[in-house]
Amino acid sequence: MTKKNLILLYGILFSLTLFLTSCSSDDDGASANFPLTADIFNSVNGKKVAFQGLTNSATSWMWDFGDGNTSTEKNPVHVYTEGGYYTAKLTATSDDGSSVSKEVKLAIDLTPYILLTGGPTATNGKTWRLASGHSDMDYFAYADADLTPFDGAPNPLPAGIFGVGLGLGEVYEDEFTFYFDGSYSHDVKDDGASFSGLVYQFLTTGGAGIVNPSSDQSFGLCTGAYTPESDATFTYVENEDLTVSSVFGGDGTMTYSGVSTLDFSGTEFIGFMDFQRKVIIQDIKDNSMRLVMFMAAEPSAPGINTNGLVLTFETVN
Template identity: 55%
Template sequence: MKKSLFYLVSGFLFIMVILFPSCSEDETRPVFPLSAEIFNSVVGKQVAFTALTHSAVSWEWNFGDGNTSTEQNPVHVYEEGGYYIATLTAKDNAGNTASSEVNLAISLPPYALLTGNHTADGYTGKTWKLTSSHNGAGDYLANADANLSVVSGTPKPLPDGIFSTQFKMGDIYEDEFTFYYDGSYQHDVKEDGASFGGLVFEIASTGGAGIVNMNGKDYGLCIAKYTPESNATFTFAEDENLTVSSVYGAGGQLTFNNVMTIDFPNSTEFVGFRDFQRKVIVNKITNTQMQLVMFMAAGDGETAPVGINTHALVLSFDAIN
C-alpha cells in the first residue's frame, strides 16, 4: 500500500513538472521594453546599418536621401556625398514604435566642406578666418601669370603671422566669413569696421578716403572701411574655366581651367581680400582649412593699366566652427 502511494505521488509530481514548467520560466524571464539604436560603418559612399533593437518585429529605415528600406540590417549606397540624417523606426507586436537617428558625413564634396553640416542642430553656417599659420599652409604672394609664380623678393611660404609682424595689419586676421548651405553669406569686419584689400582699388573707388591702414603699400595692400551687405549671397562652382584679366595674358586675359571658384554676383561682397575682381579660386579645401587665390590689380596706370590684375594673394583660411 505504501509503495503504491509512493508511486502515485511521484507520478503526480512528474505530471505537474511536465504540464506547468512555463509558469515558473515566465515569472523569472526578463521582459525588455521596445528600444531602437543604430550602429553603422561607412566605406566611401556605402553605409552598412545595423538595427540594435529589443522586442521589435519590423524595421523601417529612412536614409535621408529619399530612399527607404524595411530590412533589419540594410546596406545603402548614397549617390552623392554630403551630410545626411538616417532614421530607424522599430515596431513591436502591439504596434508600439521606437525611433533613433544618426548624422552621417558621406564623402563630403567641396560645397559641404565650405558650408558645414546643415543637418546639425543649431546650424549657423560655417565660418572661416584668415590663418596666421602661413608657413604650414604654403601661402605666398604670386604674380597673376598662368603659373601663379612667386613674386620676386618674397618668400614661399610666407612667415607665420606676417601681416601682424611685418605689415602691422593684424586686424585682418580677425575678420570672419560665413557661408551657409542655402547660398546665403555673412561677413563680419569686427570692431575696426574695415577690411583687407588692394590699395589701387581703394584709391580708384574712393580716392583713398576709406583707407585706415596702408602699411602694406609697398605691396599694394591696405585696410579700408567697408560695410558688409545684408542678405548677401554667393555662388560656388566645383569645375569651371575661369577667365580673369591679367597683364601677363594675351589680350590682357588668362584662363585657369578646371578650377573651383567662389563668387558674389551683383554684389560688393567678397571673401578675404577686396579688389576689382570678386571671384576667387579655391585652390584646395578640407574640413578645417581652405586656400584661396585672390587676384589683385596693382597697376598705377603707368607701369600697368588700372583694374587689370597684376598679382594674386595665395592665402589660407581656417574653419572656426
C-alpha cells in the same frame, strides 16, 4: 564506452550547455540576464548606408537617420538623397519600457560644394576665416600664367605675417559664411573693414576708405572700410576657364583653364577686397581651403591685376 571517454563526453556536454546559455540574444527573451545596451556599426557606399544595431536585451528599435527619415528595423539600410553631414541615432527599448540611445556621425558623399557649405543639415551655414597659421602653400604671386612667386616676399608665408609683419592682424578675424542654398554672409567685425589693396583704395575712394594703411606699405596692402551686403549670394563652379585682367597677358588678360571658382553678388567677395572678386579654389578639404585672390597693385595700370594672393582659409568652430 570506457570511463575515460564517458568523462570526456560529460565535459563536452557541460561546456556546450554553458555556451548556449551565454549566447542569449535580443530575440530569445533573455532580457533579465543582460543590461540594456546599444551600439551602432555602419558601412557607407556612396549615399547608401547599412546600419547594424548592436544591442542587448532590446525588443524594439527606432532609428532616426538625421534627414527626417526613420526606421523600426534592427538593421536597416538607408539611402540619403543629398550628400552631407548627418547624425544617425538608434534608440533601443526593452520589455519593461526602458530605453537607451546611441548616435553616430556620418559624412556622406562629400562633394566640394558640401565641403564649402556644410551641406543641407548645416542650418547656420559653414563659416571660414583666413588662417593665421598659413600653410606651406601660402605665398604672394605674380598674376602670370604660373602664379610665379613674387620676388622679395617670403615663400611660404610665415605664420601671422599680416599681424606681426604688417600690422594688419585684424584680417584674421573677418568671417565668411556659405549656405547650402547659395546665400552668403560676411562679418567684418568691430573695425568695419576688410583686407584690401592700397591701389584699389586710392583709385576707388581717393584713400578715404583706408582704415589701416599697414605698418609696411611695400606690399601694397591695407584694410578698407566695407559694409557687407544683405541678401548676398555666391556662385560655385567646379570646372571652368577663368579669364581675368593681367599685366602679364598680351591682350591684357590671363586665362586659367579648368579651375574651380567662387563668385559673388553685388560688391561681395571673400578674403580680399579689390577689383577682381571672382577667385580660384585651388584646394578644399573639410577644415581648410586654399584660394587665389587677385590684386591690382600698379597705379599706372589701373584696375588691371598684377599680383595674386595664394592663401589658406580655415573653418570657424
